[in-house]
Amino acid sequence: MSQELFTLSIGELSARLQAGSVSAVELMQAVIDRTKEVEPRVHAFNSYDEADALAQARASDERRARAKGLGDAVKRPLEGIPVGIKDVISVAGQPLTASSRMLANFVSPYDATAVVRLREAGAICWGRLNLDEFAMGSSTENSAFGPTSNPWDLERVPGGSSGGSAAALAAGEAIATLGSDTGGSIRQPAALCSVVGLKPTYGRVSRYGLIAFASSLDQIGPFARTVSDAAEILKAISGHDRRDSTSVKLEVPDYGLGIEQLSRSGRRWRLGIPKEYFGEGLDPEVGAAVEAAIAEYRKMGCEVREVSLPHTKYAVGAYYIIATAECSSNLARFDGIRYGHRSKDATDALDIYFKSRAEGFGQEVKRRIILGTYVLSSGYYDAYYLRAQKVRTLIRRDFLEAYKEVDAIVTPTSPTPAFRKGEKAANPLAMYLNDIYTIGVNLAGLPGMSLPCGFTRAGLPIGLQVIGQPFKETELLAIASAYEARTDWRSRQPRL
């Protein structure tokens, strides 16, 4: 395993930073150098601000020096760690494009709450990571600034929508990253790039500063190299925020400590395998790798049983009604009046709307706005939106019913490994079906994560999805950690 700084975990780097064997500036420089080296091939970033990152790193080193001078250990768990930020989460003074022509020149004047909290934990906010425009897509091909490549095979997609966040981490261009997950946008790219990706329970992390795609489904979460790294980031960004009334007033546990305690307790986990997630469309190699992971859990002494989530077949349909309905309204603010792209040809207010939006939005965004506008229209609301909300309730009930018998549910993250660029671009439905295993988690508001569980014969990463109970991220992380401890997938690095 390479010992390059940019391949190390937060845990490993924190020890070195604390020991003084490496400085935050040296670490940041190593990440910048690596980024410059591989970025022409990967294109994980929409932009990065080298000077700003180094200034943050210097400030971190100074904080650490001051803390040592006072004889005090550094309390900030992410001190000096470069964390990449998906370009749909606000960072004050930096571009915020959502990978859209609409916001090509927009600079956000404020920090998202998750970013504020990362800074408070000592992290360095690093770069603006590529995504499918406005987080709509599963391949990062829908970016107005060009697709991101999968570091494991540059001809293939990294997944999406947080493809930049997953690819940058896999390629050593960041130590951890933030993404957002509306229907699988963290977990699916994590699976396709062989990193850990966590979508927290809805309401666990403030959405303030996250450009809304579908407000009732969106959640910010971490990409990391290890389960315990993901736990550190989650701890830093979680908790109630007075700026987001959907963030819940629950105490944030020390996830790292929780994982340790649970693993020492030797608790025998009860895991559910939903039969609906292993049917048609599942790639045999992915299926085999997931079966092997389940076998590994059995070997640990976990109780594995089949469960049923009977409404799974309605999930994609309900999701694309709810998500598009919300997005049609959320994206109305991009009108060329106050900020963002304004058509040079527009002659009056109505014309500004028509032309600016026609020029500013890409195909997939327009498709979803039109679909969402339709399902909310007078006369269709009850048949579509209202019914989809009822399905949503049933899907959540399916999960909660299963959780009476099991602690977590284990499934494949994505039905296939990374596909070739362009392969599904012309077929939206095929692209939508890529999220078939991840969407239910968002509809039910549950925490879910993807962790590496193998590779295909062609060397493409495969992800294992573990789905937890509401606000029980500690248990979820402990279950993921137990598997991680018995495997060595992280030692494989993409050849770039």
Place this chain on the structure above:
Amino acid sequence: MNYEAVIGLEVHVQVKTRSKMFTRVAAGYGEPPNTLTDPVVLALPGTLPVMNKEAIDKIIKAGLLLGCEIAAVCKWDRKNYFYPDSPKNYQISQYDQPICKGGSVEIELPGTARNIMGEHTRIALTRIHLEEDVGKLNHGDDVSLVDYNRAGTPLMEIVSEPVIRSADEAFAYLTALKTVMIYGDISDCDMEKGQLRCDANISIRPEGSSVLGTKVELKNLNSFSFVRDGISHEIKRQIAVVQAGGTIAQETRDYDGQTGASRSLRSKEMAHDYRYFPDPDLMPVEVDEEWKAKIRATCPELPFDRQRRLQSQYSLPYTITSVLVPDRELADYFEEAARLCGKPQAAANWIANDLLRELGASKNPLVESKVTPAHVAGLVKMVDAGALLSNAAKEVFTDMFKTGELPEAVVARRGLGAQTNLDELERWCSEAIAANAKSVADFKGGKDSAINAFKGPVMRAAKGKADPKRVDETLRRLLAQ
């Protein structure tokens, strides 16, 4: 054929709160353009709304004052439409679950004369809900500018049932509604500042019919008198159309208060589909009994209840209460003065006449008046005790309105007091009697008017500052000895 009008009013009232409906930036009026904004008001990418509890408190108060049923849950919906004054291009509003349902507004119709109380009746309400105000467009020759200072200000929409029958009733309804809002400290309802805005839905039907005619929505009724004139004009217009054999088109019309004419804005076919759906950014909030009880404890007496009480408790006439009551501060001022002097009618007269006249002349609001209830009470007491004559009291009032000095001080400074040295008065009276034996004889002989002969010399001796009543009493007492 005779026609009757069926009118329903939609009144928008800005709720008086420190900050805006869904963010912490200040709500206000008259500031430089786009200074009362923040990332949430401007709908910058990634921003989220958070509910202002003060606004909910106030709409609950409005609902309680108007006898509405208060919903158990406060829920928010998005009303989607594009317009440059709307930063998000949707308005956060309440669609199927308004926070207040039902209720009514007590109104007073015009009396047969100004000094005669008119008939009281009630206008039923459909609902009251809360939403956020939009910004303001300023159109230039070739540019339009948007000011978002007003955007996001809490706004109540008060919808009446279609039970208003005339322009006068509509006027009376608005007047009564405004007074209740001011009493509840819910809004200042200043129409010039856009704090109260009114749209009217108007239709006509043959008198006695129970079928509703096609309604026309009249917008831009920017003052109370425009409301009255606009409705009156629209009723006449509709009757003329029907009498000429035409039919009324369902449409929205714009009323121009300057010309008194209206023009069509859009027809029914152009009506918006607002695509309402529950706002996923805002969690529904439970309104429990405890919350309602807390608000109920802050509810003031309603204006018409207060007017009835002032008339019975203090025996004040309608002409006075109709002046005092619509202004809550003035009525409070009166009650304080009445309490301090124990002479409510005298206090009411001073306030309704002299105080209001001076305030009107100085163009100052009541709160800035140097004359406090204590001043008025002091003045009433001095006059009542005979220490001040009424002409002099008027002078004292004008003086203390300027200086803020207490009446006793003004009287002392300017020597305006009634002659109250009783020994001196007694001496002057004795001297006058002694000097005019003939009139003493006349008086004792039964000619009562003979007493007037003594009064001239006494008043001269007193330099006009003797209380005539007291002079009369003293003379009679001495003559009887």
